[in-house]
Amino acid sequence: MKKRITKLMALLLTTSMLVPMTACSTGGNEAKSDEHVLNIWCWNDEFQSRFNDYYPEVKKVSKDKSKTYLKDGTVVKWTINENKGNNYQNKLDEALAAQDDKDDNEKIDIFLIEADYALKYVNSSATLDVVKDVGLTKKDLGDQYQYTKDIVTTKGVQKATSWQAAPGLFAYRRSVAKQVLGTDDPVEVQKSLSDWNKFNEVAGKAKSAGFQMLSGYDDSFRVFSNNVKQPWVKGDTVTVDKNIMEWVKQTKEFTDKGYNNKTSLWNDAWSKDQGPDGKVFGFFYSTWGINFTLMKNSLADPDGKAQVGNGAFGDWAVCEGPAPYYWGGSWLCAAKGTDDKKEIKDIMRKLTCDKNIMKKMTENPEIQDYTNTVSGMEEIAKDPNFGSEFLGGQNHVALFSESANKIDMSNTSKYDQGCNEKIQTAMKDYFDGKVSLDKAKKNFETSIKETYPTIKKVEWPNE
Template sequence: MKKRITKLMALLLTTSMLVPMTACSTSKKSASDEHVLNIWCWNDEFQSRFNDYYPEVKKVSKDKSKTYLKDGTVVKWTINENKDNNYQNKLDEALQEQDEKDDNDKIDIFLIEADYALKYVNSSSTLDVVKDIGLTKKDLGDQYKYTKDIVTSKGVQKATSWQATPGLFAYRRTIAKQVLGTDDPKQVQEALGDWNKFNEVAGKAKTAGYQMLSGYDDSFRVYSNNVKQPWVKGDTVTVDENIMNWVKQTKEFTDKGYNNKTSLWSDAWSKDQGPDGKVFGFFYSTWGINFTLMKNSLANPDGKAEVGNGAYGDWAVCEGPAPYYWGGTWLCAAKGTDDKKEIKNIMLKLTCDKENMKKMTENPDIQDYTNTQSGMEEIAQDPKFSSSFLGGQNHVALFSESAKKIDMSNTSKYDQGCNEKIQTAMKDYFDGKVSLDKAKKNFETSIKEVYPNIKKVKWPKD
């Protein structure tokens, strides 16, 4: 009996000791149990738009890795640079592990680009922004049609964007005066209104001591956005005639010295946009003009962006020989998220709220072309709106016209690989290292390596 009482006392003592330990453990868990919303992207562009324009933001951490919302939610940013497909590779790996993660570790929102949008739109990793997230057709009604078409498959829209990215031709005013005798956008557009006119002006530019374009890739997007068929049907890659028109033009420009033999994003290409550049102009979309071109135009990148700093103010834009778009960023809601309500609010405020998006466009430090048709029409007609970088021009007026002409009907999930590989294969041809037939063979080999399901490549007139 004494032994039984002793065991009972020992059990009670052990239990009494565990109670405060358990309470302490529970308290510690509650204190650190933040509600986390995970957003994945490849740079800080959307992060800055979110922090500056999402009305629910309370504060941002010093290192910007976290954004704290008014309701207590902590937005955690994961940014993986999109070099050599690094962003997509890490994103794909994380999405495959989504079901195994705790709610606070799951991806809630991730961003995608146009070139590989359909890869995720056609996957089970993304949610329907209408049926699953709760956006209505009325909410999305003011957005540009092409920005919805590009992320829609079988009638289901899987993403939404705060920006539209129609393209224009940006040119140096001083060079235009030397070559054409005018820098007036309407007169320059008349001179460059189709490819035959554009090529003719390239010859005049050369005679005057300038190059029409910087490198091999500059006009590619304008041609590739105006193809008559998608890259792939079944197991066959079909190279559109318009792609070969780009090859023909670029070879001619290279041989005649109408370009500077640079490659997109290279140091030489960026330098051609600077104050000492001798290039007539560059094909750029909205983000490219307001950020890349402007930054490259400065003599002192760390100085104030204003007239007097390099070529700032010596640029203008016209529509160019054909309508096109370049780039764009879309928000996807990841399957498995437990934050549908918050995601809906983010999508509403940042991609559907006309007044909020107009603020982004009207901000002189941003002037992003936002995804509100009526909002951009209002700014296009606003006599007070202008870009000091573009010499006082209202570029939104031209962008709004270009955006109406964008056709995304031939987009496919193979766009990124085909676009990249055709440019790579043709570069050796432009440089005179291989024949055109050899360049074609090299493209066929490389595209079948990227997409093993491809059995045949069909060229125009085959």
């Protein structure tokens, strides 16, 4: 009898232990207690797809893509928080603040940042030195574009690394260029757009031919803001660079004369201007924008195959435009508190330092990302067989390669995102004639002081 009771108790105990284990295993993103988990945080699936497609250690990916399984048994868990407003940063900040209280399998190991707010994290204790702490060498990082390192370096310490560079060019409609300039050849078009005076002159010609030079208020902003002579903030003072006011002057003129279509970045009208029925000469775009946003918007059938015959696919080309600039980019940070430095080093080294892996991303016709390898991009730039069907067969990498070497990030500051956004918002009412320039300036001063309470005054350039 005792033996039967003992066996029954053992059976009940075993069953009760299995119940929570089964519940845990069906929890989707929750890890099993014996799994080694690497947590990666980002705001969209761009890096996730690069990781899954090009990291050599990937074994398989879960159906819902929330987990990636590596060959050594590590489970990569993806946390993607859409970057609307400051949603991504807010959730990231909360998680990083609680990092010390988490188990190793719950701690953030890698998180991604963008250029506009990079210094917020680079200057914090939340990120590790990719050389001293993670273990990358100067040789590993030696083939990367210098600006991609400068933007995430503080006091000589590099705190992040990227697989991509994002130099910008001017993308224009070939058919429109032929009507306005009599040619769609990138070399000849560049001669007509090589400085702002020439650019503005062509805007007048485009208007006379029934086109707008640009779509909206914000299109040229990055080109001006990337070429300022000083950072936005020093001490407690915001200094509005003369180049920013040149953008204001140009945009007001373009708006008043009908040289733009009064749209704003990312709205429906702006996207439609890039479609087959668009009447806009061109758009300032960096690498990712041309290969993904512009191409998608150009299609008559977004669900159809991206090829000549589908909307404006093939009716685009690129030239350098009036000034070098960059727009965007994503960087990988190693989070303080991670216990996975060895894995992080391998990921960073293979996806952001390995020329052969990065060249494969660029050579993939469905991606053609401009990757962070100087020698690799120079090799592709000289390849007579490489070209973009979307750009009419043009080897755009050759132009991006030239532009990337001219980018200067010495005036970057942690206030860039707020200042860039607030100045554009404040000036919109001025462009539309709703307020005077002086009132728009006052509105900017008010909003920037609310955004950054430590700011005491705003200085404007002498007109």
